[in-house]
Amino acid sequence: MRRHVYALIDCASFYVSCERAFSAALHNKPTIVLSNNDGCIVALDSLAKKLGLKRGQPVFKQQEIIRQHGVQVFSSNYSLYQDMSARVMNVLAAFSPRLEVYSIDEAFLELSEQTIEDLAEFGRTIKARVLQYTGIPVRVAIAPTKCLTKIACELLKNETKYEGVVDLSAFTPQQLDEALARIAVEDVWGIGPKYARFLRNYGVATARDLRDADECWIRKHLTVVGARIQAELRGTACIPLEVNRPPRQSIICSKSFGKEITSRAAMEEAVCTYTARAAEKLREQDSVTARLTVFLRTNVFHEDAPQYSNSFTLDLPYPTAFTPELFKYALKGLHAIYEEGYSYKKAGVELSRITPLPVVQPDLFGEVSLIEHYCQSRLMAIVDTLNRIFGRDTLFFAAQGIARDWRMRQTMLSPRFTTHWDEIAPIT
């Protein structure tokens, strides 16, 4: 049987590491990064964790700790994080042609085809190279299956003795049993909360229990998905690397507002802005959509204010990726659910029933001719290209509004060190 080897590379506190890479003053200082609108903590380093801060906490409740310990606070600087992520992934790509970018700060490398004497040593080389080239510390978890690399990664998070690199295939069966016994079943990759509750009811509480459970019983109750996870835990690779990710089946663009919205006009601008962004993503993957959902809600944290939330879904007469056309339906949906007298905190647009562009049937009743189709897609291509070259919102639709004072609030944004000439780091 062919031997499989996978490595999971996971950036430790990635957003904080990006901020640190260009700010010497942050070294050895507890640092946190906030979500959109500076609401909650989304990333924090080990020093901040030691102070009792946690991911997901609303930051306004932690002001006392932040002030007392001089915690460094940042808004999320996605321009910087995306650029640094691309650098990390490019460094990794040199180690194997088989790379799956799993998220902004995680990637799988398949090493099955390579002859590597000492996998742990290879892992240390990867770790050192990424750190040298980008300044981002990573963990490298090596195992015979993707699911087991996830287990190994959990081990690295909890045990400092491995110094960020571990090779599960070098473990004795006993060591492996111990490692798996320490992972709760809900922390196993691919086991959702529903399955986890079910498994716990039957006494399957850890990764080890899941591995050793009866195969037929797992297949019966957790379907083929559970069977695959179990096989992976037993060391048989059956979740292949996704080198080319399939196009997204739905696109959501939704953000909370920096300033709550109380007027219909402002809400129309916000919904059009999100629609325009979603349409841009849709065209990026050469697709069209046939269904659009608009949703909005008030601020759930303001318990004494009147609460309202609603959504509306429309099926489009023919699939499209033409922004003005999508505006028409988005506004129709919005008008169906917008109620006066509320203070809105969040709205969003979801595009679903997405299909790739080439298989679109021309509209049978000729509402949009092929020539019109062509003109629309040419126009959108020009808008997208200009925005890509000259920066976002170089060209935008008037329906999106100009002042947009409901926009995301990011008051503690660091410079975009790697993507804007006038924001590069000064050195004395």
Next chain:
Amino acid sequence: MMDNDLTNAIFLGTVSAGFPSPGDDWREQSLNLHDLVVKHSFSTYFMKIAGDSMTGACLHAGDIIVVDRALTATHKNIVVARLGDRFTVKRLWMMHPKLYLRPENPRYQPVEVTNHPDFEIFGVVTYCVQRVR
């Protein structure tokens, strides 16, 4: 047509009428400065000189330096280093077993960094972009 009308002409592509260019088969990419100064695109960073400690090496305030983290710093390289809570650009001086960061301006003193607990090299400076007018 007046001569200065030509300044408004825009060339969008080759014209198919007339003689084909004898140079067509030798068409090459124009020189691109980025290709010259950036050897490793994902380990290269741009930074801006902010002080006058390196004027002797022709690094003046406002100049943009190209810093490559993939290179290993050797004796006499100009490096960007982190010293405690700030970044600094200096010439690395390796007088075994001692290590110094040397400014190139008589108004500043070299700093010894041998066994410095909070010192690390960020990258090696490979080029400097200076605006001259």
